[in-house]
Amino acid sequence: MSTLRGNNLKVFVSFSGGKESVFALYQGLKEGLEIEALLTMFNTTGLRTRGHALKADFLKAQAEALGFPLIMGKSSWNSYERVFKSILKRLKRKGLEGGIFGDIYLEEHKEWVQRVCSEVGLLPFLPLWGKDPKNVFEDFVQSGFKAIIISLQPPIPKYFIGKELTLQMLETFNQLQMDPCGERGEYHTAVLDGPIFKKKLEIRKSKVVKVKEILRLEIEEFVIRKK
Numbered sequence: 404m405s406t407l408r409g410n411n412l413k414v415f416v417s418f419s420g421g422k423e424s425v426f427a428l429y430q431g432l433k434e435g436l437e438i439e440a441l442l443t444m445f446n447t448t449g450l451r452t453r454g455h456a457l458k459a460d461f462l463k464a465q466a467e468a469l470g471f472p473l474i475m476g477k478s479s480w481n482s483y484e485r486v487f488k489s490i491l492k493r494l495k496r497k498g499l500e501g502g503i504f505g506d507i508y509l510e511e512h513k514e515w516v517q518r519v520c521s522e523v524g525l526l527p528f529l530p531l532w533g534k535d536p537k538n539v540f541e542d543f544v545q546s547g548f549k550a551i552i553i554s555l556q557p558p559i560p561k562y563f564i565g566k567e568l569t570l571q572m573l574e575t576f577n578q579l580q581m582d583p584c585g586e587r588g589e590y591h592t593a594v595l596d597g598p599i600f601k602k603k604l605e606i607r608k609s610k611v612v613k614v615k616e617i618l619r620l621e622i623e624e625f626v627i628r629k630k
Contacts, residue, residue: 412500412501412526413437413498414431415442415491417442417503418441418462419452419457419591421455422548422550422568422594423505423507423531423539427504427529432599434530436528438471440472440473440494441471442476442502443473444478445477446477447477449475449477453478455553456554467627469601492523504516504528506531507531507534507584508536513529536583536584539584540583540584541570546598549568549594549597551565551620552568552592554591556589602628602630603628604625604628605625606625607626
């Protein structure tokens with residue numbers, strides 16, 4: 404696993420729109436990496452993201468607010484790796500040298516990232532890897548990022564859906580004896596603003612839907628505002 408050493412390498416960011424990918428991007432910038440693009444994988448229709456089920460127009464707005472171009476890959480779960488690698492090969496031909504990923508502790512994720520990057524000749528950077536999830540959560544909030552919970556499942560309280568991440572939530576996560584970052588999918592977030600955002604997003608209209616045991620916030624209307 405490559406470490407960040409301020410080496411000005413040109414990289415992409417594996418971007419979900421959630422807190423870990425944004426915070427990893429933030430850490431990469433602080434270490435001197437040159438972010439060339441955000442890469443997000445969508446379903447085969449290109450309408451929703453694979454990981455967080457966010458709509459494409461919202462991801463495009465996040466990319467605009469951050470000031471980076473968005474690369475959209477489309478795949479089924481079966482074709483995910485093949486499509487992902489084909490995009491990485493194209494980025495390498497354009498001169499990119501690595502990618503930033505927001506994984507914290509899941510070994511299977513790290514192994515996949517390392518293998519895929521190695522096979523296409525890119526360097527993987529995992530700036531959050533090995534950090535205490537509680538510290539990652541605290542650092543994210545205290546750095547000035549604004550993120551809301553867009554999906555959750557039991558035992559997280561239902562009233563957390565749509566709420567902004569706060570340090571006070573850590574007490575609930577601790578009581579539930581769960582990872583405060585929700586690395587295993589206990590909950591997902593969408594980042595609306597932060598110190599590296601050139602513009603900010605405001606949600607105007609949303610609704611909560613239930614898919615089996617998962618509550619999901621459907622963002623129906625939003626605006627991009629100057630800061």
